Amino acid sequence: MTDEGIETRRVEKLLLPILDGHRRDAGRLVQILRQAQEALGYLPAAALTVIARAVDLPRARVEGVAGFYSFFHQNPVGHYRVLFSDNITDRMLGSAELIDRLCNKLWIERGKVSEDGLVSVDTTSCTGMCDQGPALLVNGRALTRLSAERVDRISELIRGQVPLADWPPDYFVVADNIRRRDALLNTQWPAGEALQAAIARGAEAMLSEMKLSNLRGRGGAGFTTHIKWESARRATCRHEPAARYVVCNADEGEPGTFKDRVLLSNYADLLFDGMSVAGITIGAQQGLVYLRGEYAYLLPALRANLERRRQSGLLGPALCGHPDLAFDIDIHLGAGAYVCGEETALLESLEGKRGVPRVRPPFPVSEGYLGQPTVVNNVETLCKAALIAVHGGAWFAGLGTKQSTGSKLLSISGDVESPGIYEYPFGVSVAQVLNDCGAGNAQAVQVSGPSGNCLAMHEFSRHIAFEDVPTAGAFMVFGAHRDMFEVARNFAHFFAHESCGFCTPCRVGTSLVANCMDKIANGLGSQYDIGEIFKIHRLLHAASHCGLGQAACNPLFDTLNKFRPAYERRLRSLDFEPAFDLDQALASARQMTGRDDPAAHFGLAARVTGVEP
């Protein structure tokens, strides 16, 4: 037998139990690849062949999925794979120095596997630990509150090849940092409270309460929730057997956002209640949570919770003792792709495919997961739906403002005394929030992450609400000493890294803009480059396939308009500067022809004598 044959046999033996565990279902490909990588360390070519054969997909399709997600590796990676969170808030806390320090201690080059195959150190997009950064992931596990001492100790643990299970447990502690509670965070109900209330109301009445509440999506887009629910309930199922789905978007990838992390760790029952309420209201029997890969550490507790709910009749057939009701929930893990926070990309990923946003229409409410009517809601939205099931829509509509009812969780990080989770009724002013979190010398706040708005000091009187400053929850504060150009440059690189590459403007444009920012950072920029950024911004806004591309230049646009000096002090010249001197280039021609009249000159030399060139 050939070497490849032996290798394939070995891989097959390791992968068969995983494949069977997922019923060799191609729809679970992302989950299969995750587990295969756990078993093999990485995804060798032979593994992709084995998996493709088992799930009956073309091999190239499987390779395409493996190549899409940041956390999948087709080449060997270190036995310890260290990924530093690269959000601007981590950088502000000194992550760049810590990366260098760790690399030096380990004698390795960043981004490359050590020669003995022991370790690799690199960066990853925001891991959702901005309130306790700098943070990193080691083999997928989150580490928080890094310091020079902690990094030194980590290098010793890695060199000593200490298994992760034996690392100091306090390294892995993720604090909740809840600083202000309102309607949602004050809730302490036993599991099933909201579900029982919704069952008592009945589906139609529950829909009316949702309508009355005027709840809008908390994931960023702010779409009215009851319209989604109602559309999915009324939509005809296009495939047999008929089915509807409730999908919880827990792919909290927007840099600076971590509120869903806290809800998932402390309010999971409220979330599962909310999903079940949505399920019985739209007539779905299956719910799916799409949990971002960075939060994989939450999975065991969430699974245990689901099992508890099944035991007590809060999930599964005969829901709460009603033989005609059934609802169950499964959890899928992402694998490092911000774009999967876009609801149709998320559905593709749930179906085991590359996370590329779909063409809309059709919208998920009519053709969503597996082509069936699907409601996709954010974690916080579903928790709010649970509150509405108990307290009713009128109560909810009484909180916040008329157009933005209820409360909003903010994830506050950056230059503040007390970073963490703050819950406010909608309508709170930015200044009030800044005051509460102890942001003494803020010059700017990035609201709703890089794809949101950058507010300057003169805008701090504005209000957090859909009708003024909408937000998905991120609230990153930048003190007066921060360089807003570097903030924007970090965001530009984030979008270039996270573009799915489907459409031309976003795929190429985000990289062009990131290169442009690097050029300016290197002191080689001119006004021309700023013009280029604006031009690409207009194109991406108009022609990109999804919100990622449309928003990709927003932080640059905002900072260019509000913090222009941060850019201009880096420019070599405020006007375009040509690389060579045109007039000088004509010198030899002048010499040969014996001319030196103004018409034989370009630029300044021609203008001096008042003759038009």
Added chain:
Amino acid sequence: MNDVSQPPSLLLDGLPVPFRDGQTIMDAAMAAEIFIPHLCHHPEFKPQGSCKLCTVKANGRYVSACTMPARDGMEVENNSPDLNDKRRTMLQMLFVEGNHFCPSCEKSGDCMLQALAYELEMLSPHFEQFYPDRPVDASHPDVLLDFNRCILCELCVRASRDVDGKNVFALSGRGITKHLIVNAESGRLADTNFSLADQAAHVCPVGVILEKRRGFAVPIGSRRYDVDPIGMQVERLATRSATEEEA
């Protein structure tokens, strides 16, 4: 109520263009022989809307003409300085993203990317070149794959999957590193069941999938887009078929 005897129509740059239910803006325009620049669209395959060259403004909103269903009374802006400017920028992006050297390319004169660059008066690539490293695959006995010219339109992916039933091609990677791959553990076309008879062998709008031993059969200067600009070939574009493409 709509008058049933009057077919629905949209206004394309002010001209009434009739359409049938289920048609996209692109379908309607093509049927009326009005040119909307495009690269990833092909009348024989399911539209995907990724190249964005066909971006038009429908009722004031930017949309892809190839995926947007036509609606009665819709006002569509197509041939305008704003849109052509955006299209030119996207062409420039496609040029700098890959390695395109028209004078030495076998597809010069038959290439849609080149033809559109002329059509939209693209005078230079404008942006800094990315110069990606994309080795060619000459393993197959009959076909050469030159990935340097790939614009990721996925026409070969769609043709091989939907028509040939072979799934020879797929995409991997993400963002600027997205790239075309073939269905073999070795990564070589020779190790797939690809054949010159496949529709996927004849659908590439640029010069990635090339038949071997057939170089420069038609001299440059007499080729398809040398003879007439692409904007005047709407009728052929609307009725083209991958199987007849080489004829």
